[in-house]
Amino acid sequence: MDAPLVKTEVRGRVALLTLNRPQALNALSNEVIDQLAQAMRDFDADENIGAMVLTGSDKAFAAGADIAAMQGWSYMDVYKQDYLGGNWESLKHIRKPIIAAVAGYALGGGCELAMLCDFIIAAENARFGQPEIKLGVIPGYGGTQRLPRAISKAKAMDLVLTARMMDANEAERAGLVSRVVPLERMLDEAIEAATIIASMSLPSVIMAKECVNMAYEGSLNETLMFERRNFHALFATDDQKEGMKAFVEKRKPDFKHQ
Numbered sequence: 408m409d410a411p412l413v414k415t416e417v418r419g420r421v422a423l424l425t426l427n428r429p430q431a432l433n434a435l436s437n438e439v440i441d442q443l444a445q446a447m448r449d450f451d452a453d454e455n456i457g458a459m460v461l462t463g464s465d466k467a468f469a470a471g472a473d474i475a476a477m478q479g480w481s482y483m484d485v486y487k488q489d490y491l492g493g494n495w496e497s498l499k500h501i502r503k504p505i506i507a508a509v510a511g512y513a514l515g516g517g518c519e520l521a522m523l524c525d526f527i528i529a530a531e532n533a534r535f536g537q538p539e540i541k542l543g544v545i546p547g548y549g550g551t552q553r554l555p556r557a558i559s560k561a562k563a564m565d566l567v568l569t570a571r572m573m574d575a576n577e578a579e580r581a582g583l584v585s586r587v588v589p590l591e592r593m594l595d596e597a598i599e600a601a602t603i604i605a606s607m608s609l610p611s612v613i614m615a616k617e618c619v620n621m622a623y624e625g626s627l628n629e630t631l632m633f634e635r636r637n638f639h640a641l642f643a644t645d646d647q648k649e650g651m652k653a654f655v656e657k658r659k660p661d662f663k664h665q
């Protein structure tokens with residue numbers, strides 16, 4: 408049997424997903440994305456999982472969409488398969504938090520996949536870029552839209568138009584990355600963060616993720632109302648009672664995720 412293109416492992420309430428196409432620096436073929444989307448959907452539906460970590464290898468998180476596969480495609484080929492729709496697009500509907508643990512190259516679709524995750528923990532050797540322009544195309548999975556929101560128009564234009572790579576420290580200064588750690592620490596750091604998230608009440612975690620994502624949609628008045636109504640809704644959960652009672656009683660909460 409062929410090795411899986413995405414390896415999965417469960418550690419407590421955390422699911423670890425590892426892109427596993429090392430010979431092509433984890434280039435993102437449709438098959439890779441199909442396996443990734445299936446695994447993420449399964450973990451999203453699994454009540455024993457509270458958060459996910461997505462990682463690659465020490466050399467590459469992912470060096471982009473699969474150029475070898477794309478090179479012969481015509482306009483009709485990409486249009487008819489709605490390339491980057493379908494399973495690519497479905498990743499954004501995962502409700503549980505996903506941390507990208509990025510070492511090495513995160514380029515093109517690899518950078519876009521990392522940005523689709525909820526936050527990025529980078530190893531010191533991480534390099535981010537949108538080099539599609541060198542191939543005669545442009546980013547197609549959020550690079551021209553998520554990057555300016557994450558790091559400002561100036562830096563996004565610089566990366567998208569010149570194809571230069573940004574190292575981990577520049578990415579952290581720019582706001583793309585939440586933490587930079589030594590390579591040997593990266594996965595533990597991400598799993599520890601995911602373990603903390605998975606220990607919180609799942610309904611509040613999901614609503615928090617939805618609310619932060621809403622900051623990029625609609626007007627401020629609408630999104631503030633969306634946040635307030637979700638805040639109100641959490642008073643319908645058992646976990647809100649337990650969380651506040653535990654604080655008053657000076658003990659750790661015992662969340663039941665409902």
Ligand code: HXC
Nearest residue numbers: 430431432434470471472473474475514515516538547548
């Ligand atoms: C297919 C890829 C690949 C890719 C690397 N490989 N990137 N195959 N698609 N995106 C393959 C190489 O062909 C090579 O295979 C093997 O991985 C190792 O790569 P090398 O180039 O030999 O490694 P190195 O010299 O260390 O250079 C690393 C690199 C370079 C700088 C990351 O590989 C590179 O520039 N890759 C392409 C990056 C890129 O342009 N990404 C954007 C893709 S377009 P062989 O068989 O020769 O050993 C894109 C569109 C986005 O992402 C649309 C939305 C998803």
